[in-house]
Each structure stands twice: as structure tokens, then as C-alpha cells.
Amino acid sequence: MKDRMMPSPKNEQPVQKSSSRFFIGLFSVLGAVFFLLFIGLGIWQVERLQWKLDLIERVDARVHAEPVAAPGRDDWANVNQKDDEYRRVTLTGTYLNDKEILVHALTERGAGYWVLTPMRSPDGALTFINRGFVPSDRRDPSSRHETQIAGETTVTGLLRMPEPDGFFLRPNDPARNDWNSRDVAAFAQKFNLGQVAPYFIDADANSAAGALPIGGLTVVKFRNSHLSYAITWFALAAMVAGAAIFLWRHERKSSNM
Structure with a gap:
């Protein structure tokens, strides 16, 4: 069996x-x-x-091109990242120094702030200019009177698109005037400026050595x-x-x- x-x-x-x-x-x-x-x-x-x-290749060509006039109010609706970001532009106007915004920055020169100031063009249009970097100990405008440019001036730099809503885990806090990203719409709302350009301009380096704010620190690098x-x-x-x-x-x- x-x-x-x-x-x-x-x-x-x-x-x-x-x-x-x-x-x-x-x-x-x-x-x-x-x-x-x-x-x-x-x-x-x-x-x-x-x-x-x-x-x-496209961005490199823009960065090294001759500057053109920054888009005016009539062209704001057509400004976009693909066609316009990092384009070299020039703009003439008057800084509204009493409406300066400081944005936390970490650069090759250490920690500090970007100084963003609205510029009023002769036609009344407002555009925020990232005038450059200041170290933490020069945060207070009273410590850098030379940076408060009065009267009409011309700035040349790179057109940049805004950074809305702050960065991950570090949102902007307008109530405390604590800014971690360059959100021009939020800046305008903070100061009741009304409509502003849908971009800002990263100013070129200052001609005077050591002058504040320190411009020309835009990092144009893509992973x-x-x-x-x-x-x-x-x-x-x-x-x-x-x-x-x-x-x-x-x-x-x-x-x-």
C-alpha cells in the first residue's frame, strides 16, 4: 500500500x-x-x-545681450517666464525709498537681505528693483544713507519672475514684515501700491567698489x-x-x- x-x-x-x-x-x-x-x-x-x-543656451544668450527697455504697462500681460526671464533690461525712474522691502538672502557673501525697492517710471508705472545684497548688520536703512538714491536714476539688470507664496517651510509673513521670497504682488499689497509690474529686476553690480546694496549677484545656473x-x-x-x-x-x- x-x-x-x-x-x-x-x-x-x-x-x-x-x-x-x-x-x-x-x-x-x-x-x-x-x-x-x-x-x-x-x-x-x-x-x-x-x-x-x-x-x-537661450538664457545665456539673454544674459549677455545688450539691454532693452523693460516691458511697460501695456506689455505686462504678455510677460512670461519662457520668453522673458533673465532678459537684460533697463528702466528709468525714481525709487520710493520709504517702501523698501528686505528679503532674507543667503549668498556667496554670507547671510543678509535682498533690498527690493519700487521704482516709479515717468508714466507712473511701478516696478520693484532688487537693488542687491546687504549684510545683516546693515539691515536698517539709517545705517546706509548712501543707498537712499533720490531723484531720477536708471537701472540695468536681469528681468526676473516673482516667487509667490514664499518657500517651502518658510512662508512670507507680511504682518511681521518678514519676507523669504520675492513676491511682488504681496509687496504691493503690503504698501497699498495698486498694480505693479508682474516681474522684478535684479540690478547689475554697482560701479563703486564696496557700495551697498551689492548688485550683480544673480546666480544663473540650472541643474x-x-x-x-x-x-x-x-x-x-x-x-x-x-x-x-x-x-x-x-x-x-x-x-x-
Whole structure:
């Protein structure tokens, strides 16, 4: 009786082969899905790489171009990041020094503040100018009387788009006059300025050495890791393909035994 109940090795072999083929088939389907996914992600990163290189080239050309007149009130609605950010512009007007805004800054010169002051153009339009950096011990305007430029002046710099709502975990607090991002709409609301330009201008470096605020500190640098990401995705696709070939050869060898 015991001999009859013991499975025959001949009967086990078809069951083992069937189970093996099922798992290999399942792996093949999953492998194909992941292979196509990794290839798709790799191609997407290559496309993003080309986009980033085009962006860097476009911005570099703007930064080193001759300055043009800053967009006036009639053109404000058309100003956008893609076409206008980092364009070199020039603007003439009068600073409203009593409405200066200080924004927390961390620069190559240490911690301090960006000094943003609204400039009134001859036609009455208001545009915030990031005049540059001042260290923390020069926060109070009374400690830097020379920075309070009176009368009409001309500024040249880079057109920048605003940074609304503050930064993650560090929101702006207008009630306390504590600013962590350059949100021109919030600045205007703080001082009841009405409509202001939907951009601000990062002023160029001052001609006088050591003069405050220190302009020309705009960092024009874009992170570009798309090539390494693309290589990673293609490498993962190659690993999946290699594993599939290994299993296929192993199964073929087993079938011939």
C-alpha cells in the first residue's frame, strides 16, 4: 500500500516543467513591461536633456545681450517666464525709498537681505528693483544713507519672475514684515501700491567698489542631471534584458536534458 501512494518520479517531471514554464512566462511578461518602462523613461530623460540644453543656451544668450527697455504697462500681460526671464533690461525712474522691502538672502557673501525697492517710471508705472545684497548688520536703512538714491536714476539688470507664496517651510509673513521670497504682488499689497509690474529686476553690480546694496549677484545656473538619469534607466533596461536572456538559455538547456 505504501509503495502505491509514493509519487512516481516520472509523474513529477511534467508537474515541475509546467510550474517552471508558468514562472518563466510570468517573469517574461513582467520583464517586458519593465523593459519597455525603463526604455520609455530613458528616452524621456534624453528629451528633457535636449530641452535643458536649449534652455541654458537661450538664457545665456539673454544674459549677455545688450539691454532693452523693460516691458511697460501695456506689455505686462504678455510677460512670461519662457520668453522673458533673465532678459537684460533697463528702466528709468525714481525709487520710493520709504517702501523698501528686505528679503532674507543667503549668498556667496554670507547671510543678509535682498533690498527690493519700487521704482516709479515717468508714466507712473511701478516696478520693484532688487537693488542687491546687504549684510545683516546693515539691515536698517539709517545705517546706509548712501543707498537712499533720490531723484531720477536708471537701472540695468536681469528681468526676473516673482516667487509667490514664499518657500517651502518658510512662508512670507507680511504682518511681521518678514519676507523669504520675492513676491511682488504681496509687496504691493503690503504698501497699498495698486498694480505693479508682474516681474522684478535684479540690478547689475554697482560701479563703486564696496557700495551697498551689492548688485550683480544673480546666480544663473540650472541643474542638469538628465544624462545620468537616462543612463540609469537604459542600464536598468539592459539588466532586465540580460536576465531574460539568461533565463531563456537556462530553460532551453533544461528542456534538452
